[in-house]
Amino acid sequence: MSKRIAKELSDCTTSPPPGISITLPSDSDLHKWHVTLTPSPTSIYAGGTFGLVVTLPPDFPFRAPHIVFSTRIYHPNVTNDAAGNICLGLLKDENWKPGSRLRGVLEAVRGLLDEPNPDDPLEPRIADEFRREREVFDKNARAHVVSYAKGKPSFVVAAPAPAASGKEGKGGKA
Amino acid sequence: MDSDEDFMSAVSSEDDILPDDSENEDMSGGEDFDDFDEPDPDLGISKDFGQRKRVAYDIPFQVYKPADIQKQQDELVNEVNMILDIPKGEAAILLRHFRWNKERLIEDYMDRPRQVLEASGLALEPASLPKLEVLPGFMCDICCEDGDGLESFAIKCGHRYCVDCYRHYLAQKIKEEGEAARIQCPSGGCNLIIDARSLDLLVTPELTARYHELLNRTYVEDKDTLKWCPAPDCPNAIECGVKKKDLDKVVPTVSCLCEHRFCFGCILNDHQPAPCELVKRWLKKCADDSETANWISANTKECPRCGSTIEKNGGCNHMTCRKCKHEFCWMCMGLWSEHGTSWYNCNRFEEKSGLDARDAQAKSRVSLDRYLHYYNRYANHEQSARLDKNLSQKTEKKMVQLQKESGMSWIEVQYLNAASQALQTCRTTLMWTYAFAFYLARNNLTEIFEDNQKDLEMAVENLSAMFERPVTELADSKLKVELMDKTSYCNKRRIILLEDTAQNLADGRWTFNVELTGSAASSGPSNRA
Structure with missing residues (x-):
């Protein structure tokens, strides 16, 4: 499937989607991407630069890519820690389709910075704040941008992305 | 339902019930489904209480072998095929979409065929037989291969992928995720469901068997009135009209052809006369540590100063805590120093804190004794x-x-x-x-x-x-x-x-120490009991 990955990569680098630029940490490994994400100017996170680490499982595209924020972000759908896990329906294994494109996925992640989805939160407290006290949320989000998302993003994540072994038996229904 | 009489004749000798094919058609109509907000049609349970006083503990049920289950499905598919003039493969998809509620499917389809077809993942054009094609200049969007002679396949939505990728995708869904009835097109955002004939064309024989097995499962699992016999390796299903909300009124023990007797309400082994909710509580009570805690509270006391748990191991009431060296009276829990020399005759017996401690201990002891008696x-x-x-x-x-x-x-x-x-x-x-x-x-x-x-x-x-x-x-x-x-x-x-x-x-004449209409009378997620 390296052909597919190569194509996706060239798609995303020759005409990159807005606010997204991709580098490979190792030229020999197409399965690990470093993505630098610049939020849209209207986003509350505008002014920051965010690092994403994309890990493609060995049986990609039949399994979903694994994407985490390597830059701390104050967001209802991203864990507020160094692991930076993202809650995005598209990235869940049961919703993933082999026909989905990484380009679309990255755009969706960027879209989360414009429109957080408090109904499906990873951080219930932040989601609650987003809904009820938007000013406080905005202030906190901006403060996080100032503290963590200035300058060149780092691509170090706390917990390594699970090496998608892909063979988790779901045979419980047998 | 009109088959109460048949049921009754069946239950009169529960050890030799044979599935009676002539009754199978009776089962196809009238069931309700949770996701359609209809009042529950009564399958004869409450009626039976009035009619069948002689065997109030025995409830009507029917055992189906795999062939019966297949036959029921086929019959429903044929009916829909004839009434609506829809090819069988699509009739099956529609029935699965409507959780095998034939009446509702027909009604809805008559009213608005377009929406029904779309909602169940069937496009509009009349089905042409699915086939593999070799198209010039085709490139598979999954693997990005574009070799000459690459066989490709698409369902009606036109999202075309090479046959290898399609097969890989299906194998993963069927084998690993156990999906069968609702596998969607591999394209992101396309909800069209892959029909049975396309699957027959694409999947390998060993996978087809698994696929049909999974389809059979959805038939039983979609119906509230059907349940698999939980005995290991038993392929039979049992039909019973008892609803979750009835479980505080009846203990629906059924018995499979394999002789396994189980409760239709909670799938545990036969537990008559205790209702499911009590069984659940009882098993939990016996399994967890709550009785250890009871024993501790019945047989030990805490040091009034540091809280360490102490079991009295000698006759003397002058206690010295091993941990904090606090000295107190086991009888009244008061300071030992205040007892002076009259230690053998605790003079602070009426003191309130001591009284409370003793009360709690006595209560706990009684409840423990009661539990142990029954246990x-x-x-x-x-x-x-x-x-x-x-x-x-x-x-x-x-x-x-x-x-x-x-x-x-x-x-x-x-x-x-x-x-x-x-x-x-x-x-x-x-x-x-x-x-x-x-x-x-x-x-x-x-x-x-x-x-x-x-x-x-x-x-x-x-x-x-x-x-x-x-x-x-x-x-x-x-x-x-x-x-x-x-x-x-x-x-x-x-x-x-x-x-x-x-x-x-x-008749609701028992009173229980616990709420019977509790939140979890059965293992099902959507509980109305």
């Missing part, structure tokens, strides 16, 4: 039932031996088997009467219940004792008659007890 009897019957089971495995040997020694025929020695069966069933019933009794609040009916329980227990113990005698004695014709009498007496006592408890349960 010991429950556990005892559980163990005996297990031993009786071992015995029954030896029964066959016994029967052969008896045949040899007495010259009786195989039919003639069946009474041993009957006795063994009776012992096991009655023990199981007895076991659950103790869990039932633990939660039962005293009223004027409990005495009758306890008498019934006692009578059954005595009958069982008598039979049990007799059953263990050496074969040579059992061959005696007088003993044989006696054993048969005792067996039938046991069964009779069991039925009397079950009838009484079931009738009172149906």
